[in-house]
Amino acid sequence: RKEVEQDPGPFNVPEGATVAFNCTYSNSASQSFFWYRQDCRKEPKLLMSVYSSGNEDGRFTAQLNRASQYISLLIRDSKLSDSATYLCVVIDRGSTLGRLYFGRGTQLTVWP
Amino acid sequence: GAVVSQHPSRVICKSGTSVKIECRSLDFQATTMFWYRQFPKQSLMLMATSNEGSKATYEQGVEKDKFLINHASLTLSTLTVTSAHPEDSSFYICSARDNPNRGSAGNTIYFGEGSWLTVV
Numbered sequence: 133r134k135e136v137e138q139d140p141g142p143f144n145v146p147e148g149a150t151v152a153f154n155c156t157y158s159n160s161a162s163q164s165f166f167w168y169r170q171d172c173r174k175e176p177k178l179l180m181s182v183y184s185s186g187n188e189d190g191r192f193t194a195q196l197n198r199a200s201q202y203i204s205l206l207i208r209d210s211k212l213s214d215s216a217t218y219l220c221v222v223i224d225r226g227s228t229l230g231r232l233y234f235g236r237g238t239q240l241t242v243w244p
Numbered sequence: 245g246a247v248v249s250q251h252p253s254r255v256i257c258k259s260g261t262s263v264k265i266e267c268r269s270l271d272f273q274a275t276t277m278f279w280y281r282q283f284p285k286q287s288l289m290l291m292a293t294s295n296e297g298s299k300a301t302y303e304q305g306v307e308k309d310k311f312l313i314n315h316a317s318l319t320l321s322t323l324t325v326t327s328a329h330p331e332d333s334s335f336y337i338c339s340a341r342d343n344p345n346r347g348s349a350g351n352t353i354y355f356g357e358g359s360w361l362t363v364v
Contacts, residue, residue: 140285175337175355176288219287231278232339232353236287 135159138220138235145242149210153238155203155220162233164223165196167205169216170237176219179205210242247271248340250356257363262326265359267294267338273318274340279311282335294321294338328363335360 138155145151157165165182180187182194182203193206203220220235247270257263267277275296280288292313293301300313310332312324321340325332337358 136287173335173358173360175358177355178352231290231293232288233290234280234288236285 135233136220136222136235138238140236140238142239142241145210145240147210147212147242147244149242150206150208151210151240152207153205153218153220153240155205155235157201157203157220157222157233159222159224160198160201162201162222162224165194165203166221166223166232167192167194167203168219168221168234170219171216176221176234179218207240210240212242212244215240215242248274248338248354248356250338250359252359253357254360255362257328257361259329259363260327262324263328263361264322264324265336265338265361267321267323267340267356269319269340269354272340272342274321274342275318277315277321277338277340279313279321279323280337280339282337288337291323296321325361328361330363333361333363 136157143151167179168176169179170176180189180194182196184196186195191208195204207214217237217239219237222233249268249270251266255263277294279291281291282288290303291306294313294315296315296318302308310326315321335358338356339353341353
């Protein structure tokens with residue numbers, strides 16, 4: 133079983149739509165969680181960390197459910213520039229600092 | 245802010261040759277760097293953990309003799325793909341973590357820009 137599972141999509145939504153991505157992780161000892169964004173043929177860039185209490189950054193809201201080992205990302209009022217692949221990333225407790233486990237990514241296309 | 249630089253960004257090589265990819269931390273020291281590989285529409289897969297001054301730690305299934313990693317200084321790790329084959333064509337990317345003792349600002353993982361390798 134993979135460490136991090138994501139629905140690859142693709143998700144095709146119109147501008148202004150709300151879209152949600154989900155991610156599950158297999159290791160209950162995982163300690164840190166992130167959402168990264170990766171544009172085509174580019175390196176991943178940190179979108180936001182995910183905290184146990186849930187956190188929001190503008191149009192983006194991240195949630196963590198440790199009991200279900202589930203992470204989500206909600207994007208409101210989608211923009212064309214949100215088109216990208218969104219990667220769920222997990223760091224395990226006790227693992228080498230910086231060792232990341234990536235989901236395969238969820239592809240989002242926002243159309244006019 | 246801290247930056248990780250990777251070079252070259254694109255390289256084409258012939259089958260059987262070797263190619264070296266460099267990963268540099270520009271304004272911080274990285275005792276540990278990570279090398280990932282990403283095939284089209286796939287996830288980033290960790291290949292190895294590069295440790296300054298010691299041998300790299302390879303993930304299961306990654307050939308040590310084929311993917312040589314050298315981390316000779318605190319700011320440079322290199323990945324050499326030896327005897328490259330077309331199936332080695334992929335996106336290779338490195339990452340490094342800033343010193344966690346620098347507080348929250350240092351608790352950040354930085355990625356290089358990635359290197360596209362095409363073996364013909």
